[in-house]
Amino acid sequence: MLEFKHVTKRYSGGKPAVNDLNVTIEKGEFVCFIGPSGCGKTTTMKMVNRLHEATNGEILIDGKDIKDQDPVKLRRSIGYVIQQIGLMPHMTVKENIVLVGTLLKWSQEEKEARAKELIHLVDLPEAYLDKYPHELSGGQQQRIGVLRALATNPPLILMDEPFGALDPITRDTLQEEFKKLQKELDKTIIFVTHDMDEALKLADKIVIMKDGEIVQSGSPDEILRSPANQFVEDFIGKDRLIQGQPDVTTVGQVMSGSQVTAQEDESLKDAIGRMREKRVDSLLVVDENNVLKGYIDVEIINSNYKKASLVREVMETNLFTVRQDSLLRDTIHKMLRRGAKYVPVVDEDHRIAGIVTRASLADMVYDTIWGDGLEVEEPIAQSV
Template identity: 70%
Template sequence: MLEFKQVTKTFEGSEKPSVNNLNLKIEKGEFVVFIGPSGCGKTTTMKMVNRLVEPTEGEILVNGVNVLDQDPVKLRRSIGYVIQQIGLIPHMTVGENISLVGSLLKWDKGKREARARELIKLVDLPKDYLRRYPRELSGGQQQRIGVLRALAVDPPLILMDEPFGALDPITRDGLQEEFKKLQKEVDKTIVFVTHDMDEAIKLADKIVIMNQGEIVQVGTPEDILRNPANEFVEDFIGKDRLLQGRPEITRVEQIMNPKPITITEESTLKEAIQKMRETRVDSLLVVDEAFHLRGYVDIQMIDSNYKKRNQVYEVMDTEEYSVHKDSLLRNTMYRMLRRGSAYVPVVSENNKLAGIVTRASLADMVYDTIWGDSSSEETPGCT
């Protein structure tokens, strides 16, 4: 648990405090996003937690212990920290970068290497990446390693300062989804600073909106979108984001088709073509026997491989992106439009296929919102 008690920070030479009498309690396992205009005090607030900035007044308690009563070096090694610039050390391998804090804590080599192997599985990168150097990785892959380094010594608390801000929109979008899923798996308390309201809405369990060094509103994304505290919050969120029309429809699960058209990875290409013909679709979601999403296969993949391959798993694309059933519907819509996708698979825990959202279902929802109930029915499957 993290708690701020009457915390104030006034920098030398400044008449006004950067953070003024801040009181906030963050529970274990919460994903809390600080957001506000430039100079509002959000980054200063976060940096006071690991004493990169020293508070002028008040107490900051981590699991009941005041950070000012702890050795700052030991404190920082016990708290994960991820920044936008990543800060990987170029002459160290990926594995050495991940286990850097473990080295500082005098972990033996075997323990460090075992932890690096364990962590890299979490972000779906091959183990041989541990032997590579940062320059051999893409920007998104480097940022994944920065996150793993913060997780390396299993800290209960992780601070993240605009970690995805320098990435292109598609990479950023994918990493946001990946990290939200990862946070649920590792059960860490996250304090995250961003200037992007869409990112805050997408990731946060709780949003803290700040202005001029003070907290203006604290609440879940849905609470803030439905009930902005004042005109400043309304303007900062943006009128287009406020939940209007049909505010009760906010999550993917509420609009998804729970019966997508699927095929197993062990099926033959002939069976896949037959199923496409029967259901009048040009692609199928591929699942294993336990209904975990494995990827997708479309008519073009089959046509180009029909004489060389026989089974679905030999030609399918395993890079199919998906969204969790609890994801915000508006974020899913943006992802589909940005990628030009006709549909997106919906998964539950352990990547189990739960349904599908198509452009047709989104169109129906927009139609119902503007003109009332629609009598059209969506044909289940991929279009």
């Protein structure tokens, strides 16, 4: 558990950067600090590992005041991820991951085993351990930065806008991966961001700051339903659909259970025949166990029908998916940002559970604004 008790940080006798901060963060909680530039959120985080020293007050980790601990040992016991990643360019990926372990004098066998264990958490092959940072994409480098923070298995991890420099698609993917990791590993996270969508997606608790003080803290739904004042309401933004219909929060509540599919080994001729029969312009591709493998559409078929005969030869495998428990507001933003006409819903084994279309979202918006007086008819096309 992490506690801030009447914590103040003042630089050179001026106005406090953080003023009389009081907040408790429970074990395993994901807490996002958010607010405008200069509000004190990064200063608050850096006081936890004593990169900045508090002027007044107490910061306690599991009941122990951090001022009574050696700052170097304290920092080695806390994971730390920054936006710039900070990988050592002259070190391999493996050496970067176990850097703190090297400082703690781990054996070569311990470092080797830990690096191999961690690289699988983010679905990167072991061969990447021998690469250098410049050989990796920005998203892959950020994954390694996260693994380095996890290397010593710290109970507490600090993250300072770690995904801010990435493109939106890579950022979405890493957010999903890290939230899943956090739940699996039961880590306590302090996450600094300026992006409200990111905070709403990741956080168990959001702490909104202004001028060095906490304006409001609570769960994402609590803040969305009951903003403390006009500042919070403006900072959240009025365009988030959950404010209009707070009882609808997850994908599973709006998804349709019907979708049109094709088998991997099916012929393109049969696939286009099914499109014609069902009046759709795309098909989700599955294997014999209904595991989603990709999709095909009329454009893909039109470009490849002369040089391919089977669905698996031309299907696109890079497909955005969500789970039934995914937040609806987050899914909506992703669909709009990607220009997606629909998104498949999958279970933990990546089997198709349903689909969310723009038409189903239109139903929800219609009911929210005008009630149930009329139905918005679901178009027969899978893509609308």
